[in-house]
Structure formats: C-alpha cells, structure tokens
Amino acid sequence: MSLNTSYITPNPRLGTGFGIFTSTFASLVVLLIILEQLGLARTWISQLIIVLPVVFYAAIGLFVRTAAIDDYFVAGQRVPPLYNGLALSANLVGGTGLLGLTGCFFFIGYDALPIALGWCAGLGLMAVLLAPYLRKMGAYTLPGFFSIRFSSRICRVIAALLLLPPVFMLLVSELSVGRSIASVFLNVNPNFILQIGCLLLTITVIFGGMRALTWTQCAQFIVVILSISVPLIAVSIMVTNLPLPQLSFGTIIQQLTEIEAERGVVQPFAQPLSAVLPGVDAAPVSQPFGVILQSLGAGDFLALTICFMLGAAVLPTQIARMSTTPSVSSVRKSIGWAALLVGFMVLTIPAFAAFTKFQAALDLLGVPASQIPDSGAVLSQLGLLEISPNSLDPALGNAKVLFHRDFVALMLPVLNNFPFVLIGLIGAAALAAVMAAAGGQLVALANVISNDFYHPFHRTASPARRLIIARIGLLAIIIGAYSFVVQNDFDPLRMLIRAFSLSAGAFFAPLVLAIWWRGLTQFGAICGMVAGFAVTAMQFIAEPGIAFLGVDPLTAGILGVPISALAAVGGSILSPKPSAEILDIVNEIGLPSGETVHARLTRLAARGKALKP
Amino acid sequence: MNMIDEVQRKRHAARSFRLAVGVSTLIGVLVLAVPLAAPALDGYAFLRFPLGLFIAAQGVVIGLIAIIYWASNRQDRLDRRHGLTNEL
Numbered sequence: 001m002s003l004n005t006s007y008i009t010p011n012p013r014l015g016t017g018f019g020i021f022t023s024t025f026a027s028l029v030v031l032l033i034i035l036e037q038l039g040l041a042r043t044w045i046s047q048l049i050i051v052l053p054v055v056f057y058a059a060i061g062l063f064v065r066t067a068a069i070d071d072y073f074v075a076g077q078r079v080p081p082l083y084n085g086l087a088l089s090a091n092l093v094g095g096t097g098l099l100g101l102t103g104c105f106f107f108i109g110y111d112a113l114p115i116a117l118g119w120c121a122g123l124g125l126m127a128v129l130l131a132p133y134l135r136k137m138g139a140y141t142l143p144g145f146f147s148i149r150f151s152s153r154i155c156r157v158i159a160a161l162l163l164l165p166p167v168f169m170l171l172v173s174e175l176s177v178g179r180s181i182a183s184v185f186l187n188v189n190p191n192f193i194l195q196i197g198c199l200l201l202t203i204t205v206i207f208g209g210m211r212a213l214t215w216t217q218c219a220q221f222i223v224v225i226l227s228i229s230v231p232l233i234a235v236s237i238m239v240t241n242l243p244l245p246q247l248s249f250g251t252i253i254q255q256l257t258e259i260e261a262e263r264g265v266v267q268p269f270a271q272p273l274s275a276v277l278p279g280v281d282a283a284p285v286s287q288p289f290g291v292i293l294q295s296l297g298a299g300d301f302l303a304l305t306i307c308f309m310l311g312a313a314v315l316p317t318q319i320a321r322m323s324t325t326p327s328v329s330s331v332r333k334s335i336g337w338a339a340l341l342v343g344f345m346v347l348t349i350p351a352f353a354a355f356t357k358f359q360a361a362l363d364l365l366g367v368p369a370s371q372i373p374d375s376g377a378v379l380s381q382l383g384l385l386e387i388s389p390n391s392l393d394p395a396l397g398n399a400k401v402l403f404h405r406d407f408v409a410l411m412l413p414v415l416n417n418f419p420f421v422l423i424g425l426i427g428a429a430a431l432a433a434v435m436a437a438a439g440g441q442l443v444a445l446a447n448v449i450s451n452d453f454y455h456p457f458h459r460t461a462s463p464a465r466r467l468i469i470a471r472i473g474l475l476a477i478i479i480g481a482y483s484f485v486v487q488n489d490f491d492p493l494r495m496l497i498r499a500f501s502l503s504a505g506a507f508f509a510p511l512v513l514a515i516w517w518r519g520l521t522q523f524g525a526i527c528g529m530v531a532g533f534a535v536t537a538m539q540f541i542a543e544p545g546i547a548f549l550g551v552d553p554l555t556a557g558i559l560g561v562p563i564s565a566l567a568a569v570g571g572s573i574l575s576p577k578p579s580a581e582i583l584d585i586v587n588e589i590g591l592p593s594g595e596t597v598h599a600r601l602t603r604l605a606a607r608g609k610a611l612k613p
Numbered sequence: 614m615n616m617i618d619e620v621q622r623k624r625h626a627a628r629s630f631r632l633a634v635g636v637s638t639l640i641g642v643l644v645l646a647v648p649l650a651a652p653a654l655d656g657y658a659f660l661r662f663p664l665g666l667f668i669a670a671q672g673v674v675i676g677l678i679a680i681i682y683w684a685s686n687r688q689d690r691l692d693r694r695h696g697l698t699n700e701l
Contacts, residue, residue: 113648113670120677121644128633128684246671250662292652292669302645309644329692332685339681343674350670516630590626591617593697 014083021056021219025226028052032421042420046185049424050431053223057216057435058203064215065207069463072209072470073140073447075324079214084325085337087217087440090224091317092119092338093345094170094437095177095430098224100493103405105353106360107278107285110292114301116346118308118500120339125313127335133515133589134322135331138596139613141444142319142507143452148597148613149514149585150522150578153456158526160452162506162533163316164445168481169499170317171441173492175485178434180406184382185427191486197435198482205439206471210324213443220432221341227429228348231413231422235355238416246347249354253290256358260288263366267291273300273552280491282386282402285365289357303555304497310561311500314507317440320447328592356408359415360401369399375414376401382423384411405493442474442481449473459612497554498540505536505560510568517572518586524572532564617697625695629688636684643676 032045070076079087097115104112139145142163147156179194186193205213236245239252260266268287276295287295296304312318325331363373369389379385384407390397403411409430413422450470455461461469510528513520539548539556551559578586588597595603597613604610617625648669655665662671692698 110666110670116670117644117648117673117677120674121640124640124677124681124684125637127681128636128688132688247660250658250660250667253662253666290663290666292648292666298649301648305644305648309640329689329698332688336682336685339678343678346674347671516633587622587626590629591622591697592692 011078014080018218018222022222022226024056025053025223029230029421029425032424033419036419036421043187045420046424046427049421049428050182050185053428054197054200054431054435057219057432058200060216060219061204061206061208061212064212066209066211067464067467069466071211072467073451075209075211075214077138077324078326079324079334081325081330081333082337083214083218084321084331084334085341086221087214087324087436088123088318088321088334088338089341089345090217090221090433090436091321091440092123092312092315092342092437093224093433094174094496095181095434096170096173096437096492096496098228098345098349098433099177099181099406099409099430100496101349102353102356102409103278103403103407104493105289105350106357106403106408107283107405108276108287108295109289110350111276111287111294111296111301113292114296114304115308115497116349118305119312119342120346121305121309122312122315123335123339123342125309126318127332127339129512130313130319130515131322131331131335132328132592134319135325135328136589136592136596138323138598140320140323140451140598141448142314142316142511143448144598144613145319145511146514146525147452147456148601149582149589150525151582151585151611152522155522155526156452156456159507159529160448162529163448165537166499166502166506167316167441167445167448168477168484169495169502171438171445171477171481172484172488172490173495173499174434174438174441175481176490176492176495177406178431178438179485181410181427181430181434184384184407184410185424194482194485198478201435201438201442202474202478204435205443206474209467209470210320210443210447213439214324216439217436220436223432224429224436225341225344227425227432228352228409230425231416231418232348232352232355234418234422235359235412235416236351239355239358245351245355246344249351252354252358256354256361257288257290259358259361259365263361265361265365268295270297271295272297273304273554276300277494277497277554278405280405280493282404284400284402285357285360289354299550300552300555303551303558306561307497307501307504307555307557310504310508311502311557313504314511315500315503316448316507317437317444320440320444323596352409352412356412356415360403360411363415364399364401366398368396372399375417379411379414382410382414383407384414442477445477446470446474449477494554501555501557501560502533502536502540504557505564506533508532508561509565513565513568515586515589518578518583519572520568521572521575521578523575524568524570527571528564528568531567532560535563536560617695621695625691625697628691632684632687632691636680639680640677643673643680647673 143156143159182193183190240248242248386402454469536556601613605612651665651669655663657664
C-alpha cells in the first residue's frame with residue numbers, strides 16, 4: 001500500500017499524430033520520386049528532401065512549446081514507454097553512430113562490432129542497475145540525482161562540471177557530421193549550413209525543452225528507420241530475393257570474401273585500436289568484411305566494448321530521459337523498446353555495410369578507371385569517394401579508389417542506380433539522427449545549467465526565471481558548439497568514443513554504488529567521480545606511445561572505471577558514515593511504488609520540513 | 614513514503630539485487646566472452662552466415678534483447694509479489 005499516488009495520463013492521440021507524420025513523410029518521398037521521373041532537377045530534389053523534414057521538426061518543436069517547469073525539464077513525466085524508447089534510441093545512436101558505424105563495418109568488417117554490442121549491452125545494464133532507481137528518485141538531471149542522494153549541493157555542482165565535457169563532445173561531433181552530410185546535398189558554404197542547422201536545432205528545442213525534444217526525437221527516429229530500411233530492402237530483394245536484409249546478407253559474405261581476395265583486400269595483422277579505426281579522411285579499403293578479431297586484438301576489442309557498454313549505461317543524455325515516463329515499470333518497458341529499436345539498427349547497419357561493400361567491390365575495386373561504371377562517376381561528382389587512374393598505366397592499371405568513412409551509407413543507392421531521391425532519403429535519415437542526438441545533448445546541457453548551476457544557489461527563483469536561464473544556457477551552448485566545430489578539425493567518431501569513455505570513467509562506478517551501496521558517502525562519490533574523470537582524461541592527452549598499461553587512449557574509460565570505484569569506496573571508508581535521513585533515501589529508491597523522492601522532498605520543503613531538492 | 618514493513622523491504626531489496634547481479638553477469642558474458650569464442654565456429658554455417666559471425670553479431674544482439682525483456686518482466690513480477698506495483 002502506498003500514499004500520495006497519482007496517475008498521469010499520456011496523450012491518447014499520440015499514435016494518430018505520428019501516423020500522420022509518417023504518412024506525410026512517405027508521401028513526400030513518393031511525390032519527389034514522381035517529380036524526379038518527370039524531370040525535376042537534382043538540386044531541387046536535394047533541397048526538398050533535406051530541408052523539408054528539418055523544417056517539419058522545427059515546427060513540431062514550436063507546436064509543443066511550454067512554460068510549465070515539469071514539461072520543460074521532464075516532458076511532464078507522461079511519455080509512454082514506446083515513445084520514450086524511440087527517444088532513447090535516437091539519443092544513443094545519433095548521426096555520428098549511424099554513419100560512423102556503417103563506415104567502420106565497411107572498412108574493418110566485424111571488428112567494428114564492439115560499438116554495436118556496447119550500445120545494446122549498455123541498455124541492458126541501464127535497465128537492471130540504474131533506470132528504475134533513477135526514475136524513483138525523480139531528479140531532472142544526473143547531478144540532481146547525486147544532490148538528492150547525498151543531500152549535497154557541492155556534489156551536485158561537481159557532477160555537473162564533470163558532465164559538461166562528455167556531453168559537449170557528443171554535441172560537437174553530431175554538429176560536425178551534420179555539416180558534412182548537408183554539404184553533400186546543399187551547394188552552399190558548409191559553415192553557413194552549420195549556422196542554419198544550429199538555428200533550426202535551437203528553434204526545435206528552445207521553446208519546449210524536453211517535451212519538444214521527446215516528440216521531435218520520435219519523429220526523427222521514425223524517419224531514420226524508414227529511410228535506411230527502404231533502399232536496403234530494395235537492394236536485398238535485388239541481390240538475394242529476400243526482403244529481410246538483416247538475415248539475408250549471409251548469402252553474399254562468401255562471395256564478398258572471394259571478390260576481396262581477388263582484388264587484393266587481404267587479412268591484416270593486428271594493430272592498436274587507434275590505427276585500426278578508419279579516420280575521417282578518404283582512404284582505400286584494406287581489410288576484408290567477413291572476419292572478426294583480425295585487425296583488432298582481443299584486448300582492444302574488449303576494451304572498446306566495455307567503454308561503449310558502461311558509457312551507454314550512464315550517458316547523461318540518456319539519464320535525463322529516465323524521469324520522463326509515468327512510472328518505474330514504464331521506464332523499464334521504455335528501455336525494452338529502446339533495446340528492440342537499437343537492436344534493429346545494430347542488425348541493420350552491418351547489412352547496410354555488407355551490401356554496399358559487395359557492390360563497391362564488384363564495381364570499383366581492382367578495375368581500371370575506364371571500366372568503372374557510371375555510378376562511380378556519380379559518386380565522385382557527389383564527393384562520396386575519390387577515383388584516380390593508375391599513374392603507371394591509366395588504361396589497364398587498377399584505379400585508386402578512396403572512400404570517405406562517413407559517406408559510405410550514402411553510396412548504396414548510387415551503386416545500385418536507384419533514383420536520386422533515395423540518396424537524399426539516406427541523407428535525410430542521417431540528418432534526422434544528427435538532429436535527434438544533438439537536440440538531446442543540447443537540452444541535457446541547458447537543463448544542467450538551469451537546475452544544477454543556477455537553481456541550487458537561487459532557491460527562491462521562480463519557475464519562469466529557471467526556464468529563462470535554461471533557454472539562455474541553451475543559446476550559449478549552441479553558440480559555443482558552433483564556434484568549436486568551425487575552429488577545430490577533429491574526427492567525430494573518435495570524439496564520440498572519447499565521450500563514452502569519459503562518461504563511463506566519471507559516472508559509472510559512483511552511480512551504481514550510489515544506488516546499490518548504502519555506505520557510499522558524499523565524499524566517496526566526489527572522489528570517485530573526480531578520480532575516474534581525471535584518469536580517463538589524462539589518458540586522452542597522453543601521447544600514444546606512453547599509454548598506461550598498454551590501454552589505447554580512446555578506451556581510457558576501462559582504467560577510469562576501476563580507479564573511480566576504488567576512490568569512491570576509499571573515500572567512503574575514510575569519511576563519516578551516512579546519516580539516517582540519507583539511508584532512508586537509499587531505502588526509498590529501492591521501492592518502485594509511491595511518490596518520487598523528489599516529489600516527497602518538494603512537498604516537505606513547502607511545509608518547511610526538508611530542504612528543497 | 615511507502616507503507617511496507619522492514620522485513621518485506623529487505624527481502625525485496627535482496628531479490629532485486631540478486632536479479633541485477635545475475636542479469637549483469639549474463640550480459641557481461643554474452644557481450645565479452647561470446648564474440649571472442651565464436652570465430653572458432655566459423656567452419657559451420659547458419660542461414661548461409663559463418664556460424665561464428667552470426668552468433669557474435671546477430672546472436673548476441675538478439676540474446677541481449679531477450680535478456681532485457683525477461684529481466685524487466687521478472688522485476689515487475691517481483692514488485693507485484695511484494696505489493697509494490699502502484700504508479701508513481
């Protein structure tokens with residue numbers, strides 16, 4: 001039996017709304033295919049398929065604007081599990097993950113598997129170790145959880161400070177990928193594209209916060225799933241006669257292996273992760289698809305899997321979504337949906353890469369420039385690859401073909417001579433994934449600024465002022481992220497891996513211990529977070545030659561996590577034991593029923609019987 | 614606050630802890646051990662995939678999804694058995 005129980009009713013028309021959105025998007029694609037056949041110029045098709053959906057997302061964001069604090073920070077806590085699952089998946093995969101992972105499978109085959117497995121396993125750990133307890137706490141942000149758990153403002157501020165770098169790194173990696181993809185389709189200055197993209201992204205989330213983000217992420221992930229499935233299913237039917245590419249591409253692996261052997265793509269020796277991972281610059285294909293643990297050693301394979309698994313489990317943008325569902329049970333269900341959707345992506349991306357590589361190997365590898373089909377010229381014109389004739393014998397010598405990792409996904413429709421609209425469709429999917437993830441990071445950071453840096457020191461601030469601070473913070477962050485992307489050359493995928501590593505190193509051990517160990521103290525949690533963050537960050541700035549214990553700097557999180565755990569336990573042992581009130585909170589988050597701890601403390605604070613959370 | 618006696622709370626907490634540890638271990642084994650061991654099975658085929666590759670990629674992912682659903686249902690049942698099923 002429990003007291004103070006309330007039932008929050010989700011909007012019953014959500015399904016209808018998203019059904020209409022999906023039908024509208026499908027109609028747009030069909031209309032553009034018809035117009036293309038009637039002679040509409042590619043420039044127009046590019047602009048319409050890329051720009052219209054983005055404008056539509058911004059319209060959704062404007063339509064669901066809000067001035068209610070619960071709506072702005074936690075979407076009113078009434079997001080049904082399926083929709084929260086869609087938003088969680090969009091947060092996790094993102095444009096960098098979608099394009100980077102497809103490119104990695106294309107270049108290094110199944111040695112790219114740790115990223116995919118890490119996403120799914122991270123959701124599993126989140127479901128059993130963290131999510132129900134975070135939901136019961138009811139905090140708006142990850143630092144907010146620490147604040148209530150330890151009744152500590154200092155712990156909140158430190159967690160917020162440590163949260164900023166990894167989330168900002170994820171944000172800039174998404175913006176960088178978005179700029180690259182949009183530049184393929186829109187013939188204007190890339191930085192101008194980035195400015196417009198940042199403006200639309202800001203409009204999408206600034207007025208509605210988490211509420212606007214949730215519904216736009218759902219729409220965006222629907223676009224991602226549809227847009228990568230349509231061309232892939234078409235290719236699968238053409239090549240294997242089966243419309244289930246995730247299970248049918250086994251038929252081409254054997255052929256692909258033989259073609260690769262013929263064309264000189266041979267099994268490589270094991271190298272460090274940093275050397276194996278394809279970079280952002282154009283490069284030749286040098287490793288076969290259907291092998292595992294060939295170029296990547298077992299140690300690096302495990303380290304990368306662990307970093308993604310633990311990083312995905314405590315990713316601050318994901319944690320921020322834990323309080324958006326109506327109940328503890330529904331947060332578990334939402335992670336189940338997210339696992340299904342991310343699992344679908346993880347099964348689809350290797351199939352996408354396999355069919356692309358199969359066609360690319362047949363048409364482009366090991367043939368003279370004169371024998372490369374028209375699709376090669378189209379790919380070259382679009383800037384998706386670079387073809388140069390053999391310098392010794394241009395007529396008979398094999399042409400040199402260089403592929404761009406982040407553009408591999410766009411090659412499949414061109415290689416199969418599909419209508420140009422389908423190339424644009426993949427571009428729209430990539431941009432939708434970019435906007436979904438970037439929006440998630442932007443909102444998470446803005447919420448932290450308002451809730452964890454401003455509110456703890458201005459307890460009497462009105463809800464309206466808190467929203468204004470969140471919006472000003474959001475503007476400052478997007479301007480900062482834009483400046484960073486314009487002024488720095490970096491590899492978005494490596495930035496993403498570092499961000500997952502940093503999240504894991506700083507937050508995994510303290511968060512798990514805060515939920516499962518009553519003895520963890522405020523001092524222990526701070527020690528754990530700071531030590532894990534510091535060890536992981538120091539590995540990033542170390543020279544590759546002096547990486548500690550042979551751990552690749554990209555996966556430094558595997559050193560950060562145990563150091564963080566040791567520091568948290570050591571700090572707790574050395575500090576005074578937690579008070580009875582704190583132990584009550586730990587007991588309370590283990591009970592899935594009743595009001596949230598945040599709601600109870602807010603109610604008591606109104607009567608002057610507790611500190612406002 | 615929830616009106617649940619201390620014995621019930623401790624029993625629920627202990628069972629939840631056992632489930633969390635068991636499922637986390639299972640996830641760890643599935644994700645870390647299976648992909649390393651699977652290539653030994655590449656001599657066999659399944660759905661025309663080399664069996665090792667199929668298990669390491671598709672098999673592990675499908676297994677993870679199944680585990681997440683099973684664990685969520687199991688925890689929901691556990692909560693219901695202890696009378697902790699009310700919405701927040």
